[in-house]
Amino acid sequence: MKTLSERQKLILALVIRDYIDTAQPVGSQHLVEHYNLDVSSATVRNELVALTNMGYLRQPHTSAGRVPTEDGYRYFVRQLMGHTELPDTTKHTIAHQFYQAGHDVDRWMRLAASVLAHQSQAAALVTAPRAEQARFKHLELIATHGRQVLMVLVLSGGEVRQQMLVLAEPVSQDRLSAAANHLNTAFQGMDLNSISAYTGQLDALEQDIIKLAIEDMQHPGDILGGEVYRDGISQVLAEPEFAEVDVARKALRILEERSLLEDLLSRTVLTTSVGGVQVLIGGEGTWEELRDCSMVLARYGAPGIVTGTVGVLGPIRMAYGRSISTVRFVAGLLSDLVVDMHAE
Amino acid sequence: MKTLSERQKLILALVIRDYIDTAQPVGSQHLVEHYNLDVSSATVRNELVALTNMGYLRQPHTSAGRVPTEDGYRYFVRQLMGHTELPDTTKHTIAHQFYQAGHDVDRWMRLAASVLAHQSQAAALVTAPRAEQARFKHLELIATHGRQVLMVLVLSGGEVRQQMLVLAEPVSQDRLSAAANHLNTAFQGMDLNSISAYTGQLDALEQDIIKLAIEDMQHPGDILGGEVYRDGISQVLAEPEFAEVDVARKALRILEERSLLEDLLSRTVLTTSVGGVQVLIGGEGTWEELRDCSMVLARYGAPGIVTGTVGVLGPIRMAYGRSISTVRFVAGLLSDLVVDMHAE
DNA sequence: TTTAGCACTCTCATATCGAGAGTGCTAATT
DNA sequence: AATTAGCACTCTCGATATGAGAGTGCTAAA
Incomplete structure (x- = not known):
């Protein structure tokens, strides 16, 4: 796999960002006009051909603009996107809400789901904290x-x-x-x-x-805590990729069926350390139900003592920056709260 | 409001049953052919005109068959449908599953939601039992x-x-x-x-x-117990009326948003006695979110001591017979279990 | 009261068409 | 060697037309 030139990286990032915003295939002309690149559309076209051959972009049909492939998104998330953080004011507002909720774990969970759903514009998923190696x-x-x-x-x-x-x-x-x-x-x-x-x-x-x-x-085999909290499901169905009900139904099954969720979490985020954010793009060849979706997941809590999971689910064309920073922040916040409560 | 002739009742019931099955407008010819009525299609047509004028049926367009109106469904549920029960073998199987679940309320709730969803082919909703006048x-x-x-x-x-x-x-x-x-x-x-x-x-x-x-x-104002259990959501979205995402989203909001649900339950089933099954057809002019849906709801538990709610949500074209009998049976079963547990 | 007959209406699937968008390629330019 | 102008080509999408089919409402006869 050849490495990309700087210009290719730029163009790939622009295509992906634009597509995430608009859900429309991105053409060469559109790129030069909106992002004042000082090259011609023909040059951009050449680069698009290269990126397409490398498997990062594809065309829905012969004469449409480019759309990112799953590999394209993966490259974007890993190499191009950089590290984003929620604005400080947002963070403070959210933290304040949590501290106002007192020590009520149930309210924390609902709040976390609500915050995730609203900030990331995706469907949110939170599992209650669960003691590993319970004492x-x-x-x-x-x-x-x-x-x-x-x-x-x-x-x-x-x-x-x-x-x-x-x-x-x-x-x-x-x-x-x-x-x-x-x-x-x-x-x-x-x-x-x-x-x-x-x-x-x-x-x-x-x-x-x-x-x-x-x-x-x-608690044999039961990875999810007692309760699974969800939010923003009806909201995320407004995304155009869920206009086809079958796609929407498949996505919903992931959130609805405990067994699916359990399998998914046990084989992904539970193998990660607390603090790390894991991004699943388009099923990763393993989960049929996730074929048209992406998830951003993280564990929170005190490693080895009590942990839970937070995450969001959305279409593959997801605002990964927002989602990742939101999931990271909420996981951190919950970790603090849970660890604090757990201290003795 | 004139009372219907026996033949009109028969035809109305046939139209509604057929439409519930097929989701296709029902024509006069179809009726005589499939239900060996010993009258001609012209006669049936005359009756259909009468039923349409009375507001029980309507035509999607000039030359389509008839489709029930909400009033038609209401008349059907109240006057025509009769009392249906789940088969005894089904009842026994279900009851057995509950008794196998021991005294685990959480498992009862999940099981209840699962049974409701599968038996009624609609989305199920169960709230945990909650002590009124707690001691x-x-x-x-x-x-x-x-x-x-x-x-x-x-x-x-x-x-x-x-x-x-x-x-x-x-x-x-x-x-x-x-x-x-x-x-x-x-x-x-x-x-x-x-x-x-x-x-x-x-x-x-x-x-x-x-x-x-x-x-x-x-527990001020919090009508739902702690947890709300849901099941069969992705399944019910397979119904053709949810092919339009906006319809599906509106239905999902009812199940997802606690405030909506709380309002809905407090103004319907919580005003009913335990044991009674309540049927909401198409929002009943009150709930915008329910405009395209129907719900079948019942309370369970010991009146005045501990109660909870069970119910299903589906398109207006819902198998009311199945839904009502399932909801009634599950509510009764949960009542027995909860009352039993509550005894002291 | 019922029914046969029939004209009428409306939907739906299909085909056709042109505009528009965006491409890939070639040849010229820097 | 890289960039760019030019251009033919391909494909989608919306608009328009067309015809088959379904089901009706009405009229007049049984």
Whole structure:
């Protein structure tokens, strides 16, 4: 793969930027007129031919302007776009909204989705923070009715799981409280493995309970936290590439079906370190459902302790600069908030 | 408004059923051929003219078949459709799935949305059960970091609220546990008003905490429970009426925007008794966003204690029979489950 | 009251056409 | 060697026309 001349880089960037704005194929004449290049349209045409041969541009039909290919977008994002940041005033406004939301994780998530959707003009996706390698913090047992007991399990990071258990026989609230107290003092702050090692010294009731608690802490295979927050879906469908319903439906399935989302996230952003922003352009040959879409994803939280995912989804012709800077900023903000809450 | 002859009722029902199936305007000839009416197409045409004049049918253009009007659908749903039930085997299969899900409310909700979406072929909507007139059951305070305290509040019905508080000064876990114990024994099982009456006898810390707990119990204005579950959205967009993206977008906004949904539910199904199924056809002149859609809604739960909402959204040309029977069945099932869990 | 017959209307798919946009190539220019 | 003017060529897109087909409403007869 030959490297591009400076002029080729310039022209490629102009074509892509223009196309992202207008959704119209970009012609040689249009370029020289609007971006006062001091070369003729014929010269530009020659460069366009070169860029087309290199696979960065293509023509929808013989006599239309050029449109970026997926490779073109990838080159643009990696080499041409440079680093963009949201304006400071915007950042402050957003941060202020978060701090006003107090310590309500649910509100943070909704706010994050809303901010992502509005700033990036794409569909937003946020998963709740989830403790990896959860440590036991507190357990509460509440008798509700007969043999039914509500177990509330608090993990490090303030994550709360609740589960209804049905015991073999009715047990009094006093007995439950005693069991909870015992388990709380015994396992305070311990992680999964440590707890598993000590279960021998418990009575039958306590063993049953701690077994369920451990299962809950492992959250097997469930990568998404409990809830997935979405926003801006109806808004992003206004993009012309979703005029064809089938395209829109495929995109929606990604956001709607947990299994798809789980597969997608587990094989992309979960393999990345916190702080890095990952850009998926047009399915990358792996995800059929993403064929007509791009996603910008990032993890937030404290690596190895609690993490979640934020991201946006839009057409391949997406304003990557805005999206990436927004996703990066929101992920950073959430990281601060979550880490702060998690500190102990 | 004149009453319809039996033959008119039959023809109206046939037109609507056929149109719901095929999404094609129904002509007089088509009717006599496919439903072996023993009259001629000319006679049917005369009846169609009558039904059109009464406002139950209309023609997309001069020489097309008839299509139901919104009034036509309403008449059909109220007078012609009769009472339909899901087949027993289907009911059993579904109920079995719910019982297999144990006592996990989150799984119930997801399952309910999935069942609604698949059975009714429309987009499903389920709100988590929410305690009306909540009673205090249990409170837990967990010191996390400095002045930050996690409050876990368990209400009657097993509903759990969590909130992070920031105290004026650091307080030890022991002190917090003592306060929680005190409040738990003092207010066990009491409702909002009773608690408010007794706050005088508490110390400053306890007063602060119980004030926040009361605020939480009131959940001001928030009609939707915490989470709204949706399913079948991408599926319902396959209906031909959503081929126009703008129609699809408007429908999606209803499901996406909490404020819209809240307004909609508060003014419809929340004014109905549990058990009743409400059908909104084409916005009913009130909701612009629903102009091209219909919804079938029902409340579930224990009236006055815990309730939630289930429903489906589809094009006006919706299989009302299937939708209504599915919504009724799922609402009933969830009522049983929630009431069962709530019993104490 | 029902029905056969028929003219009428409107949609929809198809074909034709010209304008316009943008190209690629060639040959001349710098 | 790189750039540019010139130009023929290709393809899309919107406008216009055309005809088949579907379904109607009306009239008059049964």
